[in-house]
Each structure stands twice: as C-alpha cells, then as structure tokens.
Amino acid sequence: MLFHVRMDVHLPHDLDAETKAEIVGREKAYSQELQRAGKWPHIWRIVGEYSNFSVFEVADGDELHTLISGLPLFPYMDIHVTPLATHPSDISSDLHG
Numbered sequence: 001m002l003f004h005v006r007m008d009v010h011l012p013h014d015l016d017a018e019t020k021a022e023i024v025g026r027e028k029a030y031s032q033e034l035q036r037a038g039k040w041p042h043i044w045r046i047v048g049e050y051s052n053f054s055v056f057e058v059a060d061g062d063e064l065h066t067l068i069s070g071l072p073l074f075p076y077m078d079i080h081v082t083p084l085a086t087h088p089s090d091i092s093s094d095l096h097g
Contacts, residue, residue, distance in 0.1 A: 001066050002057055002084040007077050009050040034067060063078075070091040 034040040042055040058064045068079060086093045
C-alpha cells in the first residue's frame with residue numbers, strides 16, 4: 001500500500017544543541033535505512049518549514065505506524081497520513097496492466 005505522509009517537526013526551543021544533533025543524526029540514519037529498503041521511496045522538504053511530504057510503500061497501516069513511530073523525531077512531530085490508490089486517469093497504470 002502507498003501512503004502520503006506529512007510530517008511537521010516541532011523541536012523544543014530549549015533543547016540543547018548536543019541532544020538535537022544526536023536525535024537528528026539518528027533520524028537521518030533511520031530514514032535512509034528505510035529508503036534503501038524501499039519502504040520510503042519519496043521524501044520532499046516543504047520550503048520554509050521544518051516539514052516534509054513523503055510517500056511510504058508498506059504492507060498496511062500497521063506497518064506504517066510501526067515505521068513512523070520508530071522515528072527518533074516522532075515525539076516532536078505532527079503527522080498526517082493519507083492512504084493512496086491508483087487513479088483511473090493515470091497513464092502509467094496502463095503500462096502495468
């Protein structure tokens with residue numbers, strides 16, 4: 001299943017620089033691991049915000065929840081998930097069936 005996910009990060013203003021760098025470093029490593037595994041095929045920064053739009057390709061909502069809740073920045077995020085389905089006017093879907 002494909003899911004469109006918006007993640008908005010809200011780090012506390014009083015979070016010390018060392019802790020922030022450690023969390024952000026773990027976040028990058030974890031997200032890149034998911035990208036290499038094909039679970040997180042697309043990620044885009046939203047200009048001017050500490051946010052992203054992402055597409056996840058996973059078995060179901062339970063797997064998505066497990067992956068997202070494993071993000072080191074998860075406690076500092078507002079997350080909005082939208083399940084996606086093939087659109088009948090998508091010309092690329094004609095190529096697959």
